[in-house]
Amino acid sequence: MSQASIKFRILGPVEYHDGENWVPIKAAKQRTLMALLLLNANHLVSAQQLHSELWNDGPSSHVGSLLAGCVWRLRAAIGDSAGETLLTRPAGYQLAVPSGGLDLHEYESLVASGRMQRASGNLVEAMRSFSAALELWRGSPLADVALTSSIMAESARLEESRLAVLEANFGMRIALGQHEDVLPELKLLVAQHPLRERLHEHLMMALYRTGQQAEALGAYRDLHHLLSDELGIVPSRPLRELQQRILEEDPRLNDHGALPVATASGPGEPAVSPEAAPCLLPHQPSLFVGRTSELAAIVGLLAEGRPAVAIHGLAGSGKSALAIAAAHASAGDFPGGRVYVDMRGTTGSSALRPDQAMQLVLRSFGTEQGSGGAAVPHAWTGPAGGRALIVLDNVRDSDQIQEFLSVPPGCSLIVTSRSPIGGMDGLRHLRLGRLTVSASIDLLRQSVGTPRIDTEPAFASELARSCDYLPFALRLAADRLATRPDWSVADFARYVAEPHQRLDFLAGGNVSLRDSLLASLPLLSDESGGTAVTAVMALRRLGFLDLTIVTVEALAVLFGTREGEAHKIAERLVDVGLIESLAIDRYRVPQSVRALAREITGSDHEAAEAVQRVVDHYAIAAREQTRLTPGAWYRLERETLNALVTRDRTGALVESLGRMRSMLGANGSCSAHSES
Known part of the structure; x- marks a missing residue:
């Protein structure tokens, strides 16, 4: 047998081809040695690794000769007495496998081809490639090899790969109308792998398309009970949405030529064929809770034909996740397609320019910029016709999306930013704050x-x-x-x-x-003039003050400025998503922002004095309130007073609160000391 044409198989029992037949390796140690070398085909495997995997019961003075003997016997078994295939190297051994000589390599090549065909929308060829890849399997990979650490890890990886390809192939077959043919195999695999949601998704779709709506809903119910009992969780959002669409008998579920749901294609791959509308959205957020009313509001506004919805709010409040969830939930209102663009507004120099953003969107709809910079009119309806939705995420300011300020005809926008975006046709604002x-x-x-x-x-x-x-x-x-x-x-x-x-x-x-x-700090520095410097300094002082709630009056004292200027600075901090407005003269400063503020480098010799000025300000206010009716004021400012009383270097605030407690009399719950 020519060593240049030798072939091996590991997607099942380990075998080699002797020119006429597939032949197993009879000796267990030689079989394991060949498996380890095949998993690293055409690469050196160190003698040390082979020692540890083949003789893992501890070091031996004879282990070197044992390995050499095992290599010699394996060469004899595969007819490689000259050492042309199993090569000896200074630090170990290498198995030279010619192109097409290992079933694993052929499998991986077919899978890669299938994914490329799927990404280009050629579902028939994708299915053929995936099916051919799966036909190479003859059972469990490395089925007759001892379970060393490397063998176990690689077997698990290969099994996972096979399941993923099976799932992808089911998606192709169902999209091509083969739902009846796949049902028996799908039911068996769901029983064997009850926690794989993608298999349940395909089973539900196949059952529904064969007219078994009740059975499809029953499959979802079984999974829901299993996940709840075993893991304490519920099915993922795509599965929940598929259940709802089945309940509503959504006619789009019977469309052939498109994949069943957005998750049926892999990350970064289109969820429909090129003949259908583009759907270039990130996957549904995996952890999305507490935003039901906001999601319903956005979906409702878009369904009404609102041309633009802008989401702004605190850094980390989940603006992007809400926008993506709303885009997925609004699929039925945008038959022309849905496209997502990350504007990278908080990344400085790598932020997209307005013209770059426009070109990305136009290319997504299969067109280019018209002459003179004007958008081609039908770009917004896409190949499938109808309204289109564009998500512009992480926008710095309105200048970054000036090309979109006049919302294109037949199009709606969802815009997210830390600062409110203005100047857009038909815009509706939504501010996002903390969760409950x-x-x-x-x-x-x-x-x-x-x-x-x-x-x-x-x-x-x-x-x-x-x-x-x-x-x-x-x-x-x-x-x-x-x-x-x-x-x-x-x-x-x-x-x-x-x-x-x-x-x-x-x-x-x-x-x-x-x-x-x-990422919010450069947004402060984008302002020209003294306000930007004052805003950064103000943030540092807010860190030193370390209060959850601050008023404009207290901020003016802290910053040493007029209340009008203090209000302007506070609103700038709100605009970049660092603090939250509670009322026109009252703000909440998140704990994490205060922690960050204390890390900002810079010199501020007056910081300690500024904090004491705020303490003195509240001491004076407490004295004035004592002459009035202090109960309501104290309840409103209690958290602030409790925090400041420990920083009172002069005792003025402690004295004022003592007088207030005396006036409040027996109401011990108002004691600042008892709650600080």
Whole structure:
């Protein structure tokens, strides 16, 4: 047998082809050795790794000779006595496999081809490639090989890959009208893999398209019960939406030539064929709670024909997630397609220019900029006709989207930004703030698990409070807990509650709360003149003051300026998403923003004196209120007074509050000391 034409198979029992037949390797050690070399085909595998995997019961003085002997016997078994295929290298061994000589390589090539065909909308060829890839499987991968650490890891990876390709192929077949043919195999696979939601999605679609609406809803109900009982969670949003569409007998579910739902294509791949409307949206947010009314409001406005909805609010309040969820939920109102563009408005120099954004949108609808810069009129209706929806996410200001300020005919926009966007035709504003306490706890439950959160409810509530009840911070906290099962909720909550380490713990991977908040600082510096410098300085002083609620009157004292100027600075901080407006003269400063503010470098010799001025301001106000009716004022300012009384260096505030307590008499609940 020519070694140049030797072939191997590992997608099942390990075998090689002797020129006429497929032949197994009889000896277990030689079989494992060949499997390890095939998994690293055409690459060196060190002798040390082979030692540890083949003889994992400890070192031996004879292990080197044992490996050499095993290699020699494997060469003899595959007819490679000259060592042309199983090569000896200075540090180990290498199996030279010719092109097309390993079933795994052929499988991976077919899968890659199928994904490319699917991305280009050629569903028939995609199905053929996926089917050919699956036909190479002969059972469990490496089925007759001892389970060393590498073999176990690679077997698990290959099994997962096979299931993913099966799911993708079912999506192609159902989209091409083969729903009756796939049902028996789908039912079997769902029974074998009951927690794979994608298989349930395909089963529901196939059942519905064969006229079995009740059975399709029953499949969803079975999954819901299973996930609830086993994991304490509910099915993902795409599955919940599919259930609703089945209940409503949505006629689009019977359309052939398009994939069943948005999740049926892989990340970054179109969810419909090129002949259908473009749907270039990110996947549904996996953790999306507490925004039901806001979502309904946006979907309702778009359904009414509102040309533009702008979402603005605090950094980390979930503006992008809400916009994406609304775009998915509004699919039926936009047959012309839906397109998403990240404007990167908080990334400085890498932010998109207005003309770049316009070109991205036009290309998404299969057209280009018209002569003289004018948009081609039919660009907004897309190939399928009808209204189109454009999501412009993370916009810096109205200048960045000046090409869209006159909303194109037959189009609607969803715009998200930290600052309010104005000047757009038919614009409707929606300000996004904090979640409710219960919604914050629900978000933690969905990621960390209900039993773990509900076992320590007080500390879960404390953690949510330390995250300012904002979705981004809550998701970061949930991710840390979910990936650290040995951490208790109580311990983690105590660490996050410490202001000097909160921002360090609310981070994971390449994202962090600190970076998200820091992205707002350049927006302050974008202002010309002295206001920008004053705004940064004001933020630092707010960190030193460390109050949850501040009034314009107190800010003027802190900044050493007029109330009108203090109000202007505060509104600038609101516009960049750092503080929250509660009333025209009252603001909330999130704990995480105060922590960030204390990290801002710079010299401010008057900071301590500025804080004392605020303490003295409240001391004077308390004395004045004592002459009036102080009960209502005290209840309104109680949290602020409790925080400031510990920073009173002169005793003036303590004295004023003492007089107020005397006047309030027996109402001990009004004691500042008792609550500080």
